[in-house]
Amino acid sequence: MDIFLYTVLALIAALAICDLFVGVSNDAVNFLNSAVGSRTAPFWVILSVASVGVLLGATFSSGMMEIAKTGVFVPEMLTFKEVMVIFCAVIVTDVLLLNTFNSLGLPTSTTVSIVFELLGGTLAVACTKIWMSGAPFSELGSYVNSGKALAMIMGILVSVIIAFVAGLVIQYILRLIFTFQYERMYRWAGGIFGAVSLTAILYFLVMKGARGASFMQPEWILWMDENTEGILIGVFAFWFVVFQSAIIFLRANIFPFIILSGTFALAFAFAGNDLVNFVGVPVAALDSFHLFTSQPGADPEVMTMGGLRNITHTPTVILAGSGIVMCLTLWFSKKAHRVIRTAVNLSSATRGGKEQFGSSLPARVMVRSALRMNDVFHQIIPKSVFAALDTRFVKPRPKPGQIELPFDELRASVNLVLAAALIASATSMKLPLSTTYVTFMVAMGSSLSDRAWDRESAVYRISGVLTVITGWFLTAFSAATACGFVASLMAFWGEPVILIGMIFALCVIARTNFFSKEAPEETxxxxxxxxxxxxxxxxxxxxxxxxxxxxxxxxxxxxxxxxxxxxxxxxxxxxxxxxxxxxxxxxxxxxxxxxxxxxxxxxxxxxxxxxxxxxxxxxxxxxxxxxxxxxxxxxxxxxxxxxxxxxxxxxxxxxxxxxxxxxxxxxxxxxxxxxxxxxxxxxxxxxxxxxxxxxxxxxxxxxxxxxxxxxxxxxxxxxxxxxxxxxxxxxxxxxxxxxxxxxxxxxxxxxxxxxxxxxxxxxxx
Missing domain, CATH: 1.20.58.220 (Phosphate transport system protein phou homolog 2; domain 2)
Structure with a gap:
């Protein structure tokens, strides 16, 4: 039994490292795209800032690890053997499912996958246990933490809508204030914008997200709660004086500083919220193993795992080690760099007009309805109002030979700061979000308010939004069903199936991501x-x-x-x-x-x-x-x-x-x-x-x-x-x-x- 458990833990650790590499390679574009697209700094500077954010964010994600331990299933109802079956089924399914989705080019989310895999695996093991014991199936609900699971599912779904609306409204207001030729207004309002951005970053990342840090002391958190208002006023005043002085006396451009700060914040929030998707299950498996071995002679088929509720902190060494793996991936993964370049090229309007998503019937209906509503508004509201609004959205023509950027510094700042704030807020409430979907929807909302959705691209952009939402449901259903099937096989056939499944998953992820031939790309x-x-x-x-x-x-x-x-x-x-x-x-x-x-x-x-x-x-x-x-x-x-x-x-x-x-x-x-x-x-x-x-x-x-x-x-x-x-x-x-x-x-x-x-x-x- 000991040899089998050590082998399983070693395979889980190997899969976790591979999953970290693959996950960061695919998701790095979420927090690097805006800085790279706006060309605010050299690429090595952007990577350095993001690496620091990822490393610190990883150490702040200890509280999120509870999701894998007690967020979906009730540990008191499951034995050590049943919990290990769930964890093994989840990590095998996660690797195979994400690789399949990536190969097919379908939108997916590591957060949605892990939550619904835990749900599907728990239901499968619970059904097997109830069926073999002859108990009524009405007891099935006692195995699932339905309240927490429902809160996580609704949080993921609602975050998509909130991200889109927030990006739309905030970017529209800021564009009305600054316009596309924001040099004139920037001299008077730039300090306020910069101070608000930095204060929001401090509040959501440190004061809200610090609660889950593995090294935080209760008295520190209490002091911040008691002095929140004074801290925020002081931080705002400090940055306002610094930024406004730099603008007036040095004629400095503060947007690069805001964008780099936003890149740090979003990388921090990404690591804090998404690290549980990659190492949450391995950490939970390790904690379960420690509980089991702490009681010599315990029967794995009898001993329940209620003790998982008492393990609230993850060792900083594991979190820091995960952060180091993520940082190394940022620097040395060619796939990550290629994904970043591709995303920037696709978001540019000067690269041939190819859209990332095709058209769909619902998108066409929505665009036609919006056009009809626009005609109605033009009949009701005076033309002078629309003419005044139009003057705030006039884009400057690029000079001959000048390459037009995918988006300007104002929009890049909004995308980064707003996405980081939303993700960090969810992290402080221990709710997992899909960082991919949140950053995507914020960007879609800000681009809509910037009138980047003209009649040439509106159908395709809306199709992209609908595809993301559809992908959410497809990922959820596929993850729950597949993990339930794998967990059932492991529960019935035991150790051989567990070892074969994990070795097979490790071979698949290694072959797909480390030994496959990559198509030549445009240099x-x-x-x-x-x-x-x-x-x-x-x-x-x-x-x-x-x-x-x-x-x-x-x-x-x-x-x-x-x-x-x-x-x-x-x-x-x-x-x-x-x-x-x-x-x-x-x-x-x-x-x-x-x-x-x-x-x-x-x-x-x-x-x-x-x-x-x-x-x-x-x-x-x-x-x-x-x-x-x-x-x-x-x-x-x-x-x-x-x-x-x-x-x-x-x-x-x-x-x-x-x-x-x-x-x-x-x-x-x-x-x-x-x-x-x-x-x-x-x-x-x-x-x-x-x-x-x-x-x-x-x-x-x-x-x-x-x-x-x-x-x-x-x-x-x-x-x-x-x-x-x-x-x-x-x-x-x-x-x-x-x-x-x-x-x-x-x-x-x-x-x-x-x-x-x-x-x-x-x-x-």
């Missing part, structure tokens, strides 16, 4: 090259991308033909997914044209090169769109078990797949002409075969669709290659002209220098 150098929008950069991009997308398109199509002939619907599904990814990637790169056009400027040849870029990527996008549709039809054909190609149709399809591979390896007009001639022959032979064999309409359309797509891909890529060649010729001419001008200029300088020397020699003589 900052490539992004800067695109943003230049000059002739030579665009020519270089087309030379690289055209060959790359031609290779991928023809490879997917030829592989699709082979998979169709083998009647392999699974391979066709994967190839269709790859074609969708290809279409999205090409569409995103084509959207870069709009950012280059918005920047304007440049010489005529640069503007012509941008036009070449747009035409080339438009042709490639149309090809990828047709490829997706054609593979979708083929997949449905095979999945529905329709009759396969036979005779000449099959032979021509096999030959077409081979010729597509040959054209991919050596794309030339001669090779394309040869394939087009084969397509003509294939279509003529089909007209003979359809009359002899009475081929069905469905099979005919699919076969002709293959031939038609082959024509389209060759014709369009020949057009793209022609555009690429023309641009290369024009770029070469430009380079020659500039080289010739440079040579002429150099010769003129040399000649002028010689004349000057001759004149000097004459004067000397």
């Amino acid at each position: 900052e150098e490539t992004a800067r090259q695109v943003d230049k929008g000059d002739q030579s950069s665009i020519c270089e991009l087309l030379t690289t991308n055209v060959n790359h997308y031609l290779d991928r398109t023809l490879t997917v199509f030829s592989d699709g033909l082979v998979a169709f002939l083998r009647e392999d619907d699974a391979s066709l599904a994967k190839l269709k997914a790859e074609s969708i990814s290809l279409m999205d990637e090409i569409s995103e790169r084509r959207g870069v044209y709009y950012s280059m056009a918005l920047q304007g400027g440049g010489r005529k040849r640069d503007r012509d090169a941008r036009n070449f870029y747009y035409r080339a990527f438009t042709n490639m996008k149309e090809v990828s769109h047709s490829l997706r549709d054609q593979l979708g039809v083929a997949e449905n054909y095979v999945a529905n078990s329709h009759s396969p190609f036979r005779g000449k149709m099959r032979e021509n399809t096999i030959l077409l797949a081979k010729e597509m591979q040959q054209v991919r390896d050596n794309f030339s007009p001669q090779a394309c002409t040869r394939v087009l001639e084969h397509l003509d022959l294939a279509q003529q032979s089909f007209l003979v075969q359809i009359g002899d064999e009475h081929i069905s309409l469905r099979k005919s359309e699919l076969y002709l669709g293959f031939l038609l797509f082959a024509r389209e891909v060759l014709n369009r890529f020949m057009m793209v290659k022609l555009l690429q060649t023309e641009l290369e010729v024009e770029t070469a001419k430009t380079a020659e002209e500039e080289a010739e001008k440079k040579t002429t200029f150099t010769e003129a300088l040399v000649e002028g220098s010689c004349l000057q020397n001759t004149s000097s020699d004459k004067q000397t003589a």
